[in-house]
Amino acid sequence: MSKDTGGLRSYILRRILYGALVIFAVVIFNFLLIHSAPGSPAYIMAGEISTPEYVAQIEREWGLDQPIYTQLGVYIFQVFQGNFGHSYVYGASVMSVIMERVNATLLLMISVIILAALAGTILGVIASLKVHSVLDNVLSVGALMGRAVPSFWSAQIVLLVFAVYLGWFPAQGMFSVRVQYTGLAYYLDILYHAFLPIANLSLVYLAIIFRLTRASMLEHLNEDYIVTARAKGLGERAVLFKHTLRNAVLPIISVVGSEFSLVLGGAVVTETIFGWPGIGRLVATSIYARDYPVLMGVFIIVAVMVVVVNLVTDIIYAFIDPRIRYK
C-alpha cells in the first residue's frame, strides 16, 4: 500500500516537472521571438503604437543594451515574478490586462470540458451499443463534420441561426446592457449569454470524444474479459458499467488533456465573434493593435492553463488506472 502511493507521488512529481519544462520553453520561445523579429527588441516589447521616449524607457527597464545572456536572465527573472511587460494600448501592466479577462474565458472552458465530456461519452456509448443503426450513422457523420468544420465558421452560423434569425439567444457580450440584474438573476443572465459560445466551442471536443468513446467501447466489448463476465451470468448493465465503460473511459480522460489547447485556440475566434470579453477576444484586438507584449503574455498564461489541465487529467488517469504509475 505504501509502495503504491509512493509510485503515485513520484508519477505526479514527474508530471509537474514536465509541466514546468513546457512553461519554461514557452518563456524561451517568447524571448527568441522578441529577438528574431524584424525591428529592435525594444520596439517589439513596447508594441507598435508607442512613442520613441517610451521605447527608450523599455530599453532601460529590460536591460536591452546589455549582452544577450544578461537580457535572457533579466527576462526570465521578470516573467517568473509575474511581470510580462506593459501594454501601451491599455495603459496597464500586461498581467492586469489579462487577469481582468481570464475569468470569462475560464467560465467558458470549464463548462465546455464538462459538457463535451459528458455528452460525448454518453452519445459514444449509445452509438457503440447500437452499432450501424440509423442513430449511430447520423452521430458518426455528425462527428466527421464536427472534425472538419472550423470553429470560427460554426460560430458565425450558430450566431446567424440562433441569435439573428430565431432570436433565442443574445448575439453579443456577456451581460444584458439595459438591465441591471443582481443575485441569482445576474448569474443566469451570464449563462444565457454564454450558451451559444459554450455550445459552439463544445462541438469540436464533442466530435473527438464521441469518436474515441465509440471506438474504444467497440474494442472492449469484444474482449475476453467481457465474454467471461457475460458467461459468468453477469447482467448486461453490470457488464456495461463495471467492466467496459471503466476501461473505455481511460482514453477519453487523456484526450480531454491533449486536445485542450485546440479548444483554447477555438476560443480566440469564438470569443471574437460573440463579443465575449475573455482573453480570446483580447488576442484578436491585440493583433489589430499590434500590441505584442499582450500577445506574448497571453501565450504564457494559456500555456499555464494547458499544463494545469493536462496535470489534472494525468492525475485522474493515474487514479483510475494504477498501471500508468509504474511506467
Add this chain to the structure above:
Amino acid sequence: MALRSKFKTIGKSLKDFWWNYSRNKAAVLGLAVVIMLVLVAIAAPLITPYSPLSVGIFQRLQAPSIVNIMGTDDLGRDMLCRVVYGSRISLAIGLSVALASACAGLVVGALSGYFGGRIDDLIMRITDVFQTIPRFFLAILLVALWGRSTVVVIFALSVLSWPVTARIVRAQTLSLREMEFVTAARSIGESNSHIIFREIVPNLLSLVIVNTTLMIASAIVIEAGLSFLGLGDPSVTSWGRMLSEAQGFLRDAWWMVVFPGVAISAAVLSFNLVGDGLNDAFNPKVEKI
C-alpha cells in the same frame, strides 16, 4: 524484360491498392472532391471571367442570382470568383506545410529512432513540448511578429507541424529496427545510411503519406483561422479573410458567410476522408469498426 515485369508488379499492386481503397465509398467521394478542388485552383481564370480583386463591377451585397451564383460582397465583387481564387492559397499553404513537415519529420524521426541515445532523448523532449504548447497561439505570435506574408505563414505552420510527424515516424522506426530484414542487412555489412534510407524509410512511407494527407487538412484550417484574425497576406484572397469580412454583414448578407465556410469545410472534410481511406487501404487486415 526485367523492367517490364517490374512495371507489371507495380501496376498489379496499384490495382490491389485501389481495390482496397475503393471499398470505402466516403474515401472515394473525398478523393473526387480533392481532385475537383485542385482542378478549380489550377483553372481558376477559365472558370470565372472576373478578377477577385477588382472592386465595384457589380452592385454591392446582391443575393445569389443567375449572374452571381454566390451573390456579391460589400465591395461589389463576385463571391463565386473569390471562392474559386481562394482555393489557390488554401491548397498552396496546405500542400507546402504538409510536404515540409513530412520531409523534416521523416528524416528527424527515422534518424532519432534508429540511432537512439542522447540525440533521441533530446528530440523526444522537444516533440513532447510541441505536443503540449498551445500551437495556435504560437502561430499567431510568429506571424504577428515576423510579418503577415504567405512565406511566413508556411514557415510558421511547418515549424509547428514537423514534431508531430517526427514522433510517429520514430515510434515506427523503433519497431522496424528490430525486424529481421534490418538484422539481415546489418549482418551482410550494409552501411547505416543504406539501412535507414533503403530498408527502413520505404517501410515508413505509407505511414507518412497518411499523416501528410491529414496534415494538409489541419494546415488549411489553421491558415483560415490566421487569415480570419487578419494574419494573412493582405493582397491575397483567402477563405478565412472572406469570413472575417463577412462578420460585419451577418444580418444583411448570409451568402458572404455561407459559401467560403462551405468551401473550407468541404476541403478539410475531403482531405480527412482521403487520409482515413488511405490508412484503411494500407492496413487492409485491420477490420473496420
